[in-house]
Amino acid sequence: MKRKAVSAVILVVCFLLQCTLFNLLSLGSIKPNLLLILTSAFGFSRGHKDGMVIGFFSGLLIDIQFGEILGFYALIYTIIGFANGFFKQIYYDDDVKLPLLLIAGSEAVYGIIIYVFQFLLRGEFHFVRYLEQIIVPELLYTLVISLALYPFILFVNRRFDAKEKRSASKFV
Amino acid sequence: MRKKNQSSLSNKYWLMAISAICCILMILSLVSSFAATPFKEIANITVIPMQKGINQMGMFLSDFTSNFETLQSVKAENKALQEKLDILTIENNNLQQEKYELDRLQELYKLDQNYSDYKKIGAHVISKDPGNWFSTFTIDKGSADGIKVDQNVMAGSGLVGIVTSTSTHWATVRSIIDDSSNVSAMVLSSSDRCMVRGDLSLMTDGKIQFEQLENNDNVVPVGEQIVTSYISDKYLQGILIGYVNEINVDSSNLTRSGYITPAVDFRNLQEVLVITTTKADLKEADNSDTTGE
Numbered sequence: 001m002k003r004k005a006v007s008a009v010i011l012v013v014c015f016l017l018q019c020t021l022f023n024l025l026s027l028g029s030i031k032p033n034l035l036l037i038l039t040s041a042f043g044f045s046r047g048h049k050d051g052m053v054i055g056f057f058s059g060l061l062i063d064i065q066f067g068e069i070l071g072f073y074a075l076i077y078t079i080i081g082f083a084n085g086f087f088k089q090i091y092y093d094d095d096v097k098l099p100l101l102l103i104a105g106s107e108a109v110y111g112i113i114i115y116v117f118q119f120l121l122r123g124e125f126h127f128v129r130y131l132e133q134i135i136v137p138e139l140l141y142t143l144v145i146s147l148a149l150y151p152f153i154l155f156v157n158r159r160f161d162a163k164e165k166r167s168a169s170k171f172v
Numbered sequence: 173m174r175k176k177n178q179s180s181l182s183n184k185y186w187l188m189a190i191s192a193i194c195c196i197l198m199i200l201s202l203v204s205s206f207a208a209t210p211f212k213e214i215a216n217i218t219v220i221p222m223q224k225g226i227n228q229m230g231m232f233l234s235d236f237t238s239n240f241e242t243l244q245s246v247k248a249e250n251k252a253l254q255e256k257l258d259i260l261t262i263e264n265n266n267l268q269q270e271k272y273e274l275d276r277l278q279e280l281y282k283l284d285q286n287y288s289d290y291k292k293i294g295a296h297v298i299s300k301d302p303g304n305w306f307s308t309f310t311i312d313k314g315s316a317d318g319i320k321v322d323q324n325v326m327a328g329s330g331l332v333g334i335v336t337s338t339s340t341h342w343a344t345v346r347s348i349i350d351d352s353s354n355v356s357a358m359v360l361s362s363s364d365r366c367m368v369r370g371d372l373s374l375m376t377d378g379k380i381q382f383e384q385l386e387n388n389d390n391v392v393p394v395g396e397q398i399v400t401s402y403i404s405d406k407y408l409q410g411i412l413i414g415y416v417n418e419i420n421v422d423s424s425n426l427t428r429s430g431y432i433t434p435a436v437d438f439r440n441l442q443e444v445l446v447i448t449t450t451k452a453d454l455k456e457a458d459n460s461d462t463t464g465e
Binding site for chain 1: 182187191195196197198200202212218219227298300302303304308336352373375376439
């Protein structure tokens with residue numbers, strides 16, 4: 001229960017930071033995607049279900065405030081959260097390469113999905129231009145930020161894991 | 173082993189259930205715009221107040237830092253402004269004289285449309301689109317303050333965008349530099365029409381594109397003002413969009429296109445003005461006038 005509450009608080013804080021403070025931190029009008037880091041990290045460290053739920057709610061927040069269609073971003077983030085869940089088996093929390101790789105992969109997939117559904121379908125065929133100007137810069141900036149945000153998520157998760165283990169051993 | 177299979181099965185059900193919810197939401201919001209209303213109301217009491225708070229804090233801090241600006245720079249600015257004021261005063265006098273003439277002539281023609289007197293509401297920008305693909309932002313006034321969809325948004329003297337959705341105490345605005353934005357515009361001096369289109373790849377340069385300007389004898393110099401046109405059904409006529417930055421004749425030789433430097437600095441947008449009259453309102457008023465006579 002406490003874990004859920006803390007996750008929800010982290011989610012809301014990330015959303016608020018993303019929409020307000022990170023506008024000031026944008027480099028060349030590119031800002032990192034905190035919500036994607038969050039979704040991806042919950043996916044590969046906690047499994048399919050947590051990834052999906054975090055993804056769904058981050059997407060829904062974006063949809064409510066900025067989306068044209070309700071549920072579009074929610075679906076994308078849900079799928080990304082779910083897909084990251086597949087890597088839980090090979091994930092060790094001491095390793096930092098796999099998380100970064102997964103976040104980068106999620107970011108690339110996210111960029112391509114947005115391009116295809118929001119730009120390609122409107123007849124914007126300059127994929128390379130979008131790749132150079134949006135997708136790759138966003139990916140790199142997100143990776144830099146995830147170096148800071150990921151250890152924090154890891155720390156929170158570890159604390160809750162330790163607590164759950166302790167309370168479980170009490171009963172045994 | 174069996175337990176593991178079960179959990180992966182339930183995960184698939186979860187994915188299917190959430191995807192189904194998303195699809196239903198998408199269909200509902202396509203069918204009617206009211207589908208989003210309950211969600212927006214939830215945002216109204218949760219996220220929006222927090223964003224307003226953060227915004228207020230940011231403004232306090234920026235005020236605080238600007239207090240430390242040196243007296244010298246303020247003096248220099250004051251001098252420059254004073255000079256500008258002198259020039260503007262002279263210009264204003266000339267314009268006043270012309271205005272009297274215009275009023276008289278308009279009376280003769282029974283024209284009574286003054287585009288500068290739209291009623292406006294001020295609002296703060298409280299948050300911006302979390303992604304890099306679009307350029308929409310949220311303002312801290314909503315339907316309770318008289319904001320409606322399709323109202324034009326300005327900052328200073330230039331056009332910023334248009335209200336795309338509203339809730340009780342907040343509204344979303346799509347700016348004209350957004351890739352999906354199209355504004356029907358015209359060249360101020362010659363009234364030649366063109367389309368102003370936001371372009372994602374130009375967003376970083378702070379420019380917007382215009383196209384489909386007729387390639388006629390009217391010379392459009394760099395620096396010429398582009399304003400919203402009289403045929404637009406969403407944008408009110410005569411709002412300044414920006415200044416021509418570059419103009420080229422298209423390969424077809426029939427049209428011209430180029431780039432505009434917007435009159436508004438979209439990066440540091442803090443306060444905006446929402447015009448409470450929409451073009452639809454004006455049209456309705458026009459129609460009722462003509463039917464009444």
